[in-house]
Amino acid sequence: MKTYWVAYQIALQETLQRRSTLIMDRLGGFAVVVSLYSFWIALIGNKATFLGYTRAEMLTYVLALNILRSFVFTGRGWQLVGEISTGKISSYLVRPLSYQGYALALDLAQKTVHVAAAFFEVGLLALLVRGGLFLPSDPATWILFGVAVLLSSLLFFFLEFMVSSLAFWTSESGGPLFCFELFLQFAAGAFFPLDVLPLALRRALEATPFPYMVYFPVRIFLEKVSPVEALRILGMEALWLAAVYAAAMTVWRRGVRSYAAEGG
Amino acid sequence: MTTLRKYWRIWLRTASMAMQAQLTYRLGSFGFLLGKMIRLFFFFAFMAAVFSHVETVAGYSLIETALFFMTFNLVDMTAQILFRGVYGARRTVSEGDFDFYLVQPCSPLFRMTCSSVDFLDIITIIPVIVMTGMVFARLPPLGWQSCVAYGLLMVNGVALIYAIHVLVAALAVRTQELESAIWIYRDVMFMGKFPVDVYAPAVRWALTVGVPIAVMTTFPAKALLGRLSAAWIIYAFALTAAALPLSWLFWRDSVARYTSSSS
Numbered sequence: 371m372k373t374y375w376v377a378y379q380i381a382l383q384e385t386l387q388r389r390s391t392l393i394m395d396r397l398g399g400f401a402v403v404v405s406l407y408s409f410w411i412a413l414i415g416n417k418a419t420f421l422g423y424t425r426a427e428m429l430t431y432v433l434a435l436n437i438l439r440s441f442v443f444t445g446r447g448w449q450l451v452g453e454i455s456t457g458k459i460s461s462y463l464v465r466p467l468s469y470q471g472y473a474l475a476l477d478l479a480q481k482t483v484h485v486a487a488a489f490f491e492v493g494l495l496a497l498l499v500r501g502g503l504f505l506p507s508d509p510a511t512w513i514l515f516g517v518a519v520l521l522s523s524l525l526f527f528f529l530e531f532m533v534s535s536l537a538f539w540t541s542e543s544g545g546p547l548f549c550f551e552l553f554l555q556f557a558a559g560a561f562f563p564l565d566v567l568p569l570a571l572r573r574a575l576e577a578t579p580f581p582y583m584v585y586f587p588v589r590i591f592l593e594k595v596s597p598v599e600a601l602r603i604l605g606m607e608a609l610w611l612a613a614v615y616a617a618a619m620t621v622w623r624r625g626v627r628s629y630a631a632e633g634g
Numbered sequence: 635m636t637t638l639r640k641y642w643r644i645w646l647r648t649a650s651m652a653m654q655a656q657l658t659y660r661l662g663s664f665g666f667l668l669g670k671m672i673r674l675f676f677f678f679a680f681m682a683a684v685f686s687h688v689e690t691v692a693g694y695s696l697i698e699t700a701l702f703f704m705t706f707n708l709v710d711m712t713a714q715i716l717f718r719g720v721y722g723a724r725r726t727v728s729e730g731d732f733d734f735y736l737v738q739p740c741s742p743l744f745r746m747t748c749s750s751v752d753f754l755d756i757i758t759i760i761p762v763i764v765m766t767g768m769v770f771a772r773l774p775p776l777g778w779q780s781c782v783a784y785g786l787l788m789v790n791g792v793a794l795i796y797a798i799h800v801l802v803a804a805l806a807v808r809t810q811e812l813e814s815a816i817w818i819y820r821d822v823m824f825m826g827k828f829p830v831d832v833y834a835p836a837v838r839w840a841l842t843v844g845v846p847i848a849v850m851t852t853f854p855a856k857a858l859l860g861r862l863s864a865a866w867i868i869y870a871f872a873l874t875a876a877a878l879p880l881s882w883l884f885w886r887d888s889v890a891r892y893t894s895s896s897s
């Protein structure tokens with residue numbers, strides 16, 4: 371465990387060292403949030419609600435998106451593709467550590483910095499727009515939301531890990547990963563609440579693991595689902611995580627067996 | 635004329651090489667292409683779904699909002715097709731390739747910005763053009779003046795994007811880092827997907843004067859709909875007329891300070 375703690379600390383220092391890159395990353399993400407928020411506010415107009423969301427709930431949805439994007443969608447997929455393609459992964463495979471644990475430690479370091487920055491941005495935007503945030507009064511909601519977000523993060527990590535592991539068989543796995551990440555962000559509700567979609571399409575998406583990464587956690591936070599329904603969502607999310615973890619590890623093991631240590 | 639022909643031949647050659655490279659990586663290219671199509675499809679589905687619940691957004695109907703969205707895509711994708719090279723500017727500098735650009739009998743700026751063509755964007759722009767045509771067909775009859783203003787402002791928008799790309803390339807030469815600069819531009823461009831009228835006055839002002847995304851993406855569509863005053867049209871062209879030489883000056887100054895960053 372100490373090894374991963376050290377890896378986390380080093381990665382944290384590295385992330386903080388590249389401050390200009392970090393600031394620019396955050397600035398770009400902030401622009402997307404402002405854009406989505408403005409669009410939704412224009413949609414709500416003078417109406418009390420839109421698609422069942424009040425102005426405060428919609429503002430909270432968009433701000434929660436910023437935090438969830440920083441906590442959930444920061445995997446190590448592109449690094450894994452690069453490390454396999456260049457052969458750099460060989461040096462990790464011979465070390466007495468679990469690559470997944472190591473990657474999770476590095477990912478956690480990224481998340482630490484980005485989530486801290488996201489909270490700052492969210493606070494700033496909430497102050498600027500003065501639209502009133504929706505904050506759950508029931509402490510149980512906060513706990514349920516926290517668990518949902520933690521599971522979401524792991525779910526994304528292992529899903530991305532599985533798709534990136536295609537690099538063991540082809541040097542062209544960047545394309546499928548790009549496609550997967552774009553589809554995932556839309557299907558997860560990271561651009562707009564899935565309520566806007568036609569019912570049939572929404573039902574189809576709800577049968578996949580994607581909405582469990584953003585859409586359902588935010589609905590839990592906004593208390594749009596009952597506590598019993600929230601527990602059912604968490605149960606489904608845990609099941610998806612178990613299935614995705616098993617699949618990712620199977621792909622990884624097979625990939626390592628077929629790995630030919632190309633490059634360096 | 636001879637110079638133009640020379641640069642056309644260089645562009646064709648480098649474009650052909652880029653296409654061959656993309657054809658070599660069929661699965662990867664297919665994945666990227668599919669991803670771009672998915673992004674387009676989802677945003678269109680989103681717009682259509684939104685307008686099944688509301689009549690207008692910021693005073694614009696579905697077709698008018700679709701026009702803004704398609705215009706954004708046309709301008710953005712044209713720029714991506716033509717100036718793709720800037721996305722690898724930092725690597726070009728840090729790996730020493732820029733040194734070779736400097737000794738070649740060709741403008742290093744041209745090599746840096748225009749000599750990498752993304753053919754996937756050329757394929758992706760085809761459905762965008764078709765969809766734009768469908769949007770045009772559903773608009774009320776348009777005067778030729780509006781159409782000319784639309785075309786000219788689109789060209790102006792692409793020229794303004796070029797100026798931004800030159801600035802980013804110059805930053806890469808000057809600092810050997812700031813690889814995120816082009817991605818900031820990409821993220822901020824996201825705001826151009828919607829007409830700037832949806833934003834708060836301060837943000838609208840920033841997008842018109844500060845980072846002129848509105849001039850690149852919203853102005854052409856507004857001109858077509860007859861909702862852009864002559865003063866704003868003049869402002870758009872004046873801004874580009876100022877931005878282009880300034881970006882070139884910054885580029886020349888950055889190259890003059892360049893001391894090679896790789897062995």
